Amino acid sequence: MTARTVKVIQAILANNDRAAEENRKAFEANGVLAINVIASPGAGKTSLIVRTLRALADKARVGVIEGDVAGQIDTEKVLQCGAHDAVQINTGGNCHLEAGMVRQALSRLALEQLDLVFIENVGNLICPTHWALGEHLTICVASAAEGHDKPVKYPEIFAKSDAVVLNKIDLIELVDFDRAFFQASLRALNPKAPLFELSCRTGQGVQAWVDWLQAQRLQG
Amino acid sequence: MHELAIAQHLLQVVEDQARQNGAQKVISVRLVIGEHSHVVEETLQLYFDHLTAEGGSVAQGARLRFRRRRMKLRCASCGSDYAPQGDSFNCPRCGQPGKLLNLADELHVESLEVEP
Numbered sequence: 001m002t003a004r005t006v007k008v009i010q011a012i013l014a015n016n017d018r019a020a021e022e023n024r025k026a027f028e029a030n031g032v033l034a035i036n037v038i039a040s041p042g043a044g045k046t047s048l049i050v051r052t053l054r055a056l057a058d059k060a061r062v063g064v065i066e067g068d069v070a071g072q073i074d075t076e077k078v079l080q081c082g083a084h085d086a087v088q089i090n091t092g093g094n095c096h097l098e099a100g101m102v103r104q105a106l107s108r109l110a111l112e113q114l115d116l117v118f119i120e121n122v123g124n125l126i127c128p129t130h131w132a133l134g135e136h137l138t139i140c141v142a143s144a145a146e147g148h149d150k151p152v153k154y155p156e157i158f159a160k161s162d163a164v165v166l167n168k169i170d171l172i173e174l175v176d177f178d179r180a181f182f183q184a185s186l187r188a189l190n191p192k193a194p195l196f197e198l199s200c201r202t203g204q205g206v207q208a209w210v211d212w213l214q215a216q217r218l219q220g
Numbered sequence: 221m222h223e224l225a226i227a228q229h230l231l232q233v234v235e236d237q238a239r240q241n242g243a244q245k246v247i248s249v250r251l252v253i254g255e256h257s258h259v260v261e262e263t264l265q266l267y268f269d270h271l272t273a274e275g276g277s278v279a280q281g282a283r284l285r286f287r288r289r290r291m292k293l294r295c296a297s298c299g300s301d302y303a304p305q306g307d308s309f310n311c312p313r314c315g316q317p318g319k320l321l322n323l324a325d326e327l328h329v330e331s332l333e334v335e336p
Contacts, residue, residue: 002335002336003247003333003334003335003336004333004334004335004336005331005332005333005334006237006238006241006243006331006332006333006334007330007331008233008237008329008330008331008332009328009329009330009331010233010237010328010329011327011328012226012229012230012233012251012327012328012329013226013229013327014229014233015229015232015233016229094222094225095222096222096225098225126222126258127222127225127258129325130222130226130257130325130327149307152304152307152308152309155256155291155309155323156256156323156325159320159323159325160323160325184309184310184317185308185309187317188293188309188310188317188318188319188320189309189320189323190320191319
């Protein structure tokens, strides 16, 4: 039997991309700006969301989709800190969220009552970058304590981010963080994304991030 | 790290394409994978075999063949194209910063070898 070659040229994750597009339409039908927050474990994803919730308390109704391998500590925390609604996704071992998981979460979220939705991805700088969720913005949170080499080691997420947050800036003197190296490698990958240096612990620099985020909100 | 999830999506693409092309059996699948897709070839093959092990799939026994792509930058100073070396994105020739040309995050199916 003779074999033949069939040309394909298709993205392996095309089905995920289609589901992401449906999610995006659902967000937009409700005038909701969706933000995919990606970082390594402990960089401060939840802390940034909590700070943002407090700053936007009387300015926007914010929902949160929490992605974790297990547990719902973060969902309880954001609800205590002023999230209008929050839904937990437990991936049961998967190291990233997929568009289908977010679609299921959306059926449990009061989208029509919201202005912004944070999707807090599983703590990981590699896998989540491949999976579109329907977000309008991808935000990468790095922290000074992790070191200045993160853009060189994990270029994909820094190249794809619409904004980069450098958290724990209050620790910068203690951890030998080379700011110039971090910025140079970030700019090689991504010349345009704004960089917000801030501390979720002290609140330093948070306002500039919140102001930028407010300016990204969908009209109508 | 994420090869199981990628293998599941890959198998769906392969089975759909095989069906659309009236193929009885898939012998091999040619993939284009960027270095920053962080796909381990052996692990992806392992999960692909695992997912098709029970039979009934046209892709059972198919070999995955990989074409790898590397990240590429262009030096803003001397204009040469280069892959990053060591722990810097700067040009290895003149040491100046470069601009990203290709992130190498591809995850694509290029072609299938099928019977008949």
